[in-house]
Amino acid sequence: MLSQNKIKYLRSLELKKNRIKENKIVLDGKRLIDESINQNVEIEHIWINNLLELKEHNNPFINKIKNNGIHFSYENEKNLNKISNTKNSQGIIALISIDKFYNENLEKFDDKVIILDQISDPGNLGTIVRTCAWFGVKSIILSKNSADIFNYKCVRASVGGHFFIKNLAYLSYKDINNFISSNNLITFRSDLEGEKIDNKNIHNNWALILGSEAHGVSNKLNFDKKITIPKKGQMESLNVSISAGILLNELINKS
Amino acid sequence: MLSQNKIKYLRSLELKKNRIKENKIVLDGKRLIDESINQNVEIEHIWINNLLELKEHNNPFINKIKNNGIHFSYENEKNLNKISNTKNSQGIIALISIDKFYNENLEKFDDKVIILDQISDPGNLGTIVRTCAWFGVKSIILSKNSADIFNYKCVRASVGGHFFIKNLAYLSYKDINNFISSNNLITFRSDLEGEKIDNKNIHNNWALILGSEAHGVSNKLNFDKKITIPKKGQMESLNVSISAGILLNELINKS
Numbered sequence: 001m002l003s004q005n006k007i008k009y010l011r012s013l014e015l016k017k018n019r020i021k022e023n024k025i026v027l028d029g030k031r032l033i034d035e036s037i038n039q040n041v042e043i044e045h046i047w048i049n050n051l052l053e054l055k056e057h058n059n060p061f062i063n064k065i066k067n068n069g070i071h072f073s074y075e076n077e078k079n080l081n082k083i084s085n086t087k088n089s090q091g092i093i094a095l096i097s098i099d100k101f102y103n104e105n106l107e108k109f110d111d112k113v114i115i116l117d118q119i120s121d122p123g124n125l126g127t128i129v130r131t132c133a134w135f136g137v138k139s140i141i142l143s144k145n146s147a148d149i150f151n152y153k154c155v156r157a158s159v160g161g162h163f164f165i166k167n168l169a170y171l172s173y174k175d176i177n178n179f180i181s182s183n184n185l186i187t188f189r190s191d192l193e194g195e196k197i198d199n200k201n202i203h204n205n206w207a208l209i210l211g212s213e214a215h216g217v218s219n220k221l222n223f224d225k226k227i228t229i230p231k232k233g234q235m236e237s238l239n240v241s242i243s244a245g246i247l248l249n250e251l252i253n254k255s
Numbered sequence: 256m257l258s259q260n261k262i263k264y265l266r267s268l269e270l271k272k273n274r275i276k277e278n279k280i281v282l283d284g285k286r287l288i289d290e291s292i293n294q295n296v297e298i299e300h301i302w303i304n305n306l307l308e309l310k311e312h313n314n315p316f317i318n319k320i321k322n323n324g325i326h327f328s329y330e331n332e333k334n335l336n337k338i339s340n341t342k343n344s345q346g347i348i349a350l351i352s353i354d355k356f357y358n359e360n361l362e363k364f365d366d367k368v369i370i371l372d373q374i375s376d377p378g379n380l381g382t383i384v385r386t387c388a389w390f391g392v393k394s395i396i397l398s399k400n401s402a403d404i405f406n407y408k409c410v411r412a413s414v415g416g417h418f419f420i421k422n423l424a425y426l427s428y429k430d431i432n433n434f435i436s437s438n439n440l441i442t443f444r445s446d447l448e449g450e451k452i453d454n455k456n457i458h459n460n461w462a463l464i465l466g467s468e469a470h471g472v473s474n475k476l477n478f479d480k481k482i483t484i485p486k487k488g489q490m491e492s493l494n495v496s497i498s499a500g501i502l503l504n505e506l507i508n509k510s
Contacts, residue, residue: 125380127494136487157494164488196508230508232391233419238500239382240414245497246504253451253485 001046002079010095012216014040023099025150028086033094035160040231042097043070047083049091053092056224061092096107098150103167106179109139109165111205114248116178117143117221118212119240125149126157127241129208134162135228135252139184141179141207142170143218179223180207187223188251190243191216194226197250213240257302257334261478265350267337271403278354280405283341285316288349290415297352298325302338304346305329316347340407353405357423361434364394364462365422367506368440370431372398372465372476380404381412382496383465388416390507396434396462397425398473428475434497435462435477440472442478445470445498452505463502468495 002010012018013026024044027033032193036043046065053062053074065072080091103109114137119125132140140149147154155162171179180187188197188211211217229238229246238246256263258386260392268281282288291298301320308317308329320327335346358364369392372474374380380402387395395404397447402409410417426434435442443452444464466472484493 056369062446080321102499112417129496130490133488133490134484134486136492137491138488159491161490164490221485229504230387230391232507233388233393235388235390235416235419236414238389239385239496241494242386243380245493245500249501249504252487 002075002083005135007079007082010093014085014152016151019098019148019150023097024095025098025155026083026085026093027094027096027155028084028152029090032155032157033092034061034064034158035201036094036096036163037064037068039160042100042176044095044097046070046072046092046094047075048072049077051077052054052091055068055162061093085158089172093233101162101165101168103169106169106183108167109141109169109179109183110137111183111185112137112251113139113141113207113220114244115141115143115187115207116146117209117217118215119134119146119210120212120214121240122147122151122154123157124239124241125151126154129154129165130161131241131245131248133164134135135247135248137252138164138166140165140168141176143176143221144170144172146170173218175236177220177222186225188220188225188227188247189217189223190247191226191228192237193229194228196230197227197247206251208244208251210240210244210247257330257338262334265348269340269407271406274353274403274405279350279352280407280410281338281340282349282351282410283339283347283407284345285347286422287410287415288330288347289319290418291351292319292323292325294415294418296418297355299345299350299352301325301327301349302330302335303327304318304332304335306332307346314499341411353385356417356420356423361424363422364396364424364434364438365392366438366440367392368394368396368462369503370396370398370442370462370464370476372431372464372472373403373470374401374465375467376495377402377406377409378412379494379496380406381409381416383499384409384413385416386496386500386503388413388419392503392507393421395420395423396431397423398428398431398476399425401425413445418496420441428473432475432477441480442484443480443502444472444476444478445502446481446483447492449483452473452482452502453484461506463499465495465499465502469493 185207440462
């Protein structure tokens with residue numbers, strides 16, 4: 001059974017400073033945990049509501065946990081609810097390690113990279129991660145002043161998209177510029193004042209740069225081209241995750 | 256000064272049943288209210304934090320309210336906070352009428368329509384409204400079991416996109432099918448198992464049908480073509496507002 005100290009520890013990971021110190025997060029819900037197993041994420045332990053044990057004999061999900069040799073135990077609902085970070089907990093919670101997601105070795109980054117500058121809304125960030133996972137973009141660079149990609153709201157919005165990220169780094173503007181130039185990436189910056197994206201100019205090696213809705217992309221970032229999504233109405237702007245989706249579709253499916 | 260009864264009335268509009276009965280909602284924040292003035296929305300009254308009156312003489316926003324002949328008054332912060340539906344109220348709140356948004360006269364609907372079936376998350380719905388406003392799509396039809404488009408979370412997510420909707424209706428599946436056939440619309444249904452969208456087949460008159468992430472589009476809806484967004488990664492699905500953005504970009508900008 002979970003000790004009060006362990007419960008306190010698991011809850012402490014809701015705070016960014018503790019996540020960064022421990023390099024661990026709590027996953028909440030079957031769908032997320034199932035996907036983390038599929039993607040060979042390092043799972044430290046899974047806690048399952050003991051009512052599920054009684055109700056579901058020979059449960060395929062529990063069999064999958066057993067077959068993968070993952071540590072797990074049954075726990076009472078009251079304790080699980082204390083750790084849960086969702087409104088309607090399904091009673092399945094995991095502690096996972098996240099240090100393998102970060103990759104300081106920039107040489108391993110792909111030739112298709114998304115660079116996010118000052119994105120502050122974790123819901124938008126999570127939706128962008130999910131969209132990257134759909135389009136097979138596995139390398140994400142964030143400016144240092146962006147939201148934490150392991151914020152629980154972000155993890156929920158990405159619905160498991162995190163587990164497809166292979167290269168992740170928070171970099172200074174200087175290091176982002178160095179990364180772009182040393183990798184000869186064609187860089188597209190999403191901007192209200194840019195050109196319509198021209199499919200003839202899309203090469204295999206590119207970086208797509210998106211900024212926050214409030215502040216845009218910092219002028220400290222170098223880029224080749226400002227691109228825009230042609231507008232037909234009078235609306236001032238698009239949600240940043242929508243812009244990311246439309247531009248990734250152009251870059252991935254039209255090149 | 257706002258009476259306690261009036262405060263109670265304004266707060267009651269947070270509930271869908273009261274919004275539907277009264278056909279009124281509370282807008283919260285300068286950006287939203289400013290856009291509602293620009294788009295000639297019927298504004299009943301604006302309440303402004305009386306600290307703003309003292310601080311900002313000859314304020315252009317207050318001049319704009321005056322020049323448009325809109326009723327307004329100053330109010331103490333405590334009362335305004337009671338009515339506010341945002342975390343960090345800016346101290347500017349408006350009561351507006353929404354009955355002009357609904358249009359039972361389906362003949363007035365455009366030849367470019369988005370049909371939303373069972374979309375339950377108000378944040379996603381609001382982002383879709385904002386995206387429609389960007390692409391100039393002014394007609395939105397929702398199935399009866401969809402979220403309320405005037406839910407405050409939806410209004411906030413659309414950042415004023417609502418004010419560009421010209422035709423809005425909640426219809427039964429039967430009435431949606433009748434609408435499609437009597438208007439000779441080409442209908443595209445977003446689906447994981449569909450075909451890649453073929454730009455040659457896009458005509459000027461179309462309806463894009465999107466369903467909820469959990470339930471998809473009901474089989475009770477007629478459609479010509481299932482379309483899909485080609486995927487390159489292993490992610491199971493896209494957020495519905497991302498799908499809407501990508502498909503609207505194809506339909507609007509590529510036809």
